[in-house]
Amino acid sequence: MQTEKKEATDLIEAITRGMQAKKAQDICLLNLQHIDGAVAKYFIICSARAKNQVEAIAEAVIEVSYQHTAQSPWQQEGRAAKEWTLIDYVDVVVHIFHAEKRSFYALDTLWGDAAAVSVIGECGTFNRSTTELNTLKL
Numbered sequence: 001m002q003t004e005k006k007e008a009t010d011l012i013e014a015i016t017r018g019m020q021a022k023k024a025q026d027i028c029l030l031n032l033q034h035i036d037g038a039v040a041k042y043f044i045i046c047s048a049r050a051k052n053q054v055e056a057i058a059e060a061v062i063e064v065s066y067q068h069t070a071q072s073p074w075q076q077e078g079r080a081a082k083e084w085t086l087i088d089y090v091d092v093v094v095h096i097f098h099a100e101k102r103s104f105y106a107l108d109t110l111w112g113d114a115a116a117v118s119v120i121g122e123c124g125t126f127n128r129s130t131t132e133l134n135t136l137k138l
Helices: 003-022 053-068 099-105 132-137
Strands: 023-030 042-048 073-076 084-088 090-098 113-120
Touching: 003 023, 003 042, 003 053, 003 090, 042 053, 042 099, 053 084, 053 090, 084 099, 090 099
Parallel strands: 042 090
Antiparallel strands: 023 042, 023 113, 073 084, 084 090
């Protein structure tokens, strides 16, 4: 169980590093573990200002995640349209939105019962310490 937790934490940190490398905005981690019927344990959501940035963030997320965790996505959707890209790592699902689409779909509020952590910094660090993240039961 502890190994699974470390793997999830490592993947989440790698994903956020990839997002930040391409200047993603409003990065949010939603912990869905305690929500009945949730399709994953975690969602990581971010916004991009332009369609080309949506694609660049997706590429960086996949590349950095593989470099740091050796994990490849199980599934990807929406990359051609460059408005809402979904990258599925099974337990962790990444949503990269063009800013207008994020407002329209409002996943952040749809999963309002989930514990949310805003991500900040240039190295994929969280605005909470590792201890505080552990209290969210990562």
